[in-house]
Amino acid sequence: MVIELAEILSNEQIAQGIWRMSMHAPKVAADYVGPGQFINLLTDDNWDHLVRRPMSIAFVKDDAVDIIYKIFGEMTDQFSRKNSGDTMNILGHLGNVFSDWDRQDKEPVLIGGGVGLAPILNLYELCTDAVLIMGARTAAEHFMKHEPENHIYLTTDDGSSGIDGNVLTALNEIDLHENSIIYACGPELMLLAVQKFAVEKNARAQLSVESYMGCGVGLCQGCVIERQNGQVMKHSYHEKYSLVCLDGPVYECDEIIFG
Numbered sequence: 386m387v388i389e390l391a392e393i394l395s396n397e398q399i400a401q402g403i404w405r406m407s408m409h410a411p412k413v414a415a416d417y418v419g420p421g422q423f424i425n426l427l428t429d430d431n432w433d434h435l436v437r438r439p440m441s442i443a444f445v446k447d448d449a450v451d452i453i454y455k456i457f458g459e460m461t462d463q464f465s466r467k468n469s470g471d472t473m474n475i476l477g478h479l480g481n482v483f484s485d486w487d488r489q490d491k492e493p494v495l496i497g498g499g500v501g502l503a504p505i506l507n508l509y510e511l512c513t514d515a516v517l518i519m520g521a522r523t524a525a526e527h528f529m530k531h532e533p534e535n536h537i538y539l540t541t542d543d544g545s546s547g548i549d550g551n552v553l554t555a556l557n558e559i560d561l562h563e564n565s566i567i568y569a570c571g572p573e574l575m576l577l578a579v580q581k582f583a584v585e586k587n588a589r590a591q592l593s594v595e596s597y598m599g600c601g602v603g604l605c606q607g608c609v610i611e612r613q614n615g616q617v618m619k620h621s622y623h624e625k626y627s628l629v630c631l632d633g634p635v636y637e638c639d640e641i642i643f644g
């Protein structure tokens with residue numbers, strides 16, 4: 386894990402409220418393990434913002450690390466005001482990774498919604514035969530095309546493009562095979578619905594959880610999530626709770642309970 390002052394290579398709006406930033410971060414890129422991992426960012430080295438903001442790694446190519454972010458509040462708004470040549474202070478890499486997506490006998494079904502698009506797109510780039518479902522409120526928030534013939538399904542809450550409904554509507558429409566594994570990242574309500582779906586269908590699912598988070602390194606204890614199995618995990622001393630920053634953000638769906 387390193388702290389790196391990364392120069393911004395590009396920072397562009399790719400859909401309504403959604404931006405992609407590419408940063409020159411050779412140290413973080415060199416340590417990067419795979420989809421699921423995240424970095425914790427500060428825009429400036431001053432007292433205005435003490436707490437970093439976690440962002441999943443969307444892509445790593447050579448020395449460049451990319452994020453895809455949604456403007457939520459003050460800090461992500463500041464992200465969007467940064468220009469090429471400006472810097473970002475990165476702490477990373479952090480977190481664990483999605484697993485078993487590369488098994489020949491498995492079919493990955495990838496689901497991303499809201500701020501959860503980045504790790505899912507990262508994983509999609511690596512998968513050869515995956516189903517991709519991306520959810521948004523409206524067409525303007527999508528930056529990909531609805532292509533059912535290529536197993537890419539977009540959904541919109543207002544029906545303005547793709548499937549009218551949410552990612553669960555799409556998930557119910559596709560044929561889930563015995564060997565499918567669901568990988569999902571998005572708002573808690575979405576993850577809860579995917580978890581329920583997976584339990585009902587007896588399907589395996591890995592969920593990447595985007596809880597509130599402070600330090601990202603297990604000190605502040607701000608990102609706890611309740612655990613189902615009660616076992617002590619590698620990094621966390623809680624029996625009942627897990628720290629998303631150290632034990633996650635990726636969990637098997639039967640490992641956690643949403644509050």
Ligand SMILES: Cc1cc2nc3c(=O)[nH]c(=O)nc-3n(C[C@H](O)[C@H](O)[C@H](O)COP(=O)(O)OP(=O)(O)OC[C@H]3O[C@@H](n4cnc5c(N)ncnc54)[C@H](O)[C@@H]3O)c2cc1C
Pocket residue numbers: 423438439440441442452453454455456457458459460461462500501502503504594595596597598634
């Ligand atoms: C491991 C991890 C990976 C993430 N990856 C991404 C990513 O790739 N792209 C992306 O756009 N976002 C991602 N997020 C969420 C992102 O960190 C928050 O949206 C961001 O911190 C908001 O900061 P802000 O200063 O703009 O908003 P704030 O001013 O801090 O918050 C504005 C409002 O947003 C809500 N909010 C803020 N943070 C969260 C949160 N973590 N969960 C739920 N609600 C929240 C609160 O209601 C708050 O009032 C990730 C979060 C985690 C924990």
